Amino acid sequence: MADTYQTINVQDSWQKNLALLIDHIRMPSFPDLLIEYLATLCQFDTSLTVTYKKSFKPIIIQPTDPSEQSSTLRSFIDNGYYLLDPLFNAIQNDVSSGVTRISEYAPDSFESSDFYVNCYQYFGIVDEIVLIIKLDQSVTCAISLGRKKELGSITRTELRALQEIFPVLSALFRQFWTAQSGEYVQYEQSDDSMKQALKSFGSGVLTQREREITHLLLKGNSSKAIADSLNISVGTVKVHRKNIHAKLNTSTQSEIFTLFLNHLKSLTD
Numbered sequence: 001m002a003d004t005y006q007t008i009n010v011q012d013s014w015q016k017n018l019a020l021l022i023d024h025i026r027m028p029s030f031p032d033l034l035i036e037y038l039a040t041l042c043q044f045d046t047s048l049t050v051t052y053k054k055s056f057k058p059i060i061i062q063p064t065d066p067s068e069q070s071s072t073l074r075s076f077i078d079n080g081y082y083l084l085d086p087l088f089n090a091i092q093n094d095v096s097s098g099v100t101r102i103s104e105y106a107p108d109s110f111e112s113s114d115f116y117v118n119c120y121q122y123f124g125i126v127d128e129i130v131l132i133i134k135l136d137q138s139v140t141c142a143i144s145l146g147r148k149k150e151l152g153s154i155t156r157t158e159l160r161a162l163q164e165i166f167p168v169l170s171a172l173f174r175q176f177w178t179a180q181s182g183e184y185v186q187y188e189q190s191d192d193s194m195k196q197a198l199k200s201f202g203s204g205v206l207t208q209r210e211r212e213i214t215h216l217l218l219k220g221n222s223s224k225a226i227a228d229s230l231n232i233s234v235g236t237v238k239v240h241r242k243n244i245h246a247k248l249n250t251s252t253q254s255e256i257f258t259l260f261l262n263h264l265k266s267l268t269d
Contacts, residue, residue: 014040018168025172026179031062034169038145041165042158046125046146048073051177051184052091053139058082059184061141072122080264083198084115084219087130091140095132097170099162101154102128102144106220113220114257127153131162133170135177197264205247213240217253218260 017037024030035047049062058077063069075081082088086105095105110116125146133141147154202211209230216226223237230237250256 021172025175028180028183030172030176030180034143034173035062037169038143038162041161042129042145042154043147043151044129044145045148045151046123046144048144048146049141050144051135051139051141052088054092058088061184070123072119076119079119079261080197081115081119084113085120086110086219087142087144089219091132091142095140097132097134099129099131099159099166102130107222108225109222110220112253114218114254115220117254118257124148127151129154129159129162131166131169133173135174135181139177139181141173141177197260201260201263202244202248206244210240210244210247213237214244214256217241217244218257 017040021033021037024033031049050058050060052058087102090105123146126149127147129145131143135141202214213226223234227234227237245251248259
């Protein structure tokens, strides 16, 4: 009888939590309540809900309180590090909706990339689970749940629980967005200067192929990954990398990244 009673209580709690979400589906409080609900399904240390639209900077949906936004998060958005984020680039390539890990999109040399070294590592997370929701034809929502070292990687049970409820949560979030999107899109800022910086960096100095390789290097791809992506040999990539350093007067990937940031600054000043 005790086991049966416990099961009924757990089910009742699940229903109440979901009912609470539905009650707030068209209210500004919905994103915070959604995170609270997700915390009943899996453990995490950090959460971030962001919407991505191709021609605009990402918009933070949760947390909206500046006191809850770390300096690393502000740098991620304001300094344009998101342009090198594997998740951002996966979304630009029309990634499918669902529950996944950030590691599935990360390049093979992610931890040596400038994005990781200068930004991502300061989030202090060892595993990041992402719920990707297509809100309409141009906007995608990403709900990121970060786990630090003490929690370690997400368990199969937790991941399965998120996957099972995902269709319901994605439907609810789309309803929230229909009602509340106007409160967020007023803060949209064009990221044309940043995209132009990526497009024009090295123009007049590097060849088109060298610029493609430089872009892939900035994202954290190894020579082998670049070779596979461009359908050329690793040896050819290494020759291009040598020529890139010679033309830019650099010797490390970090120096190239510094040049890129200076180039970006020159376009926005």
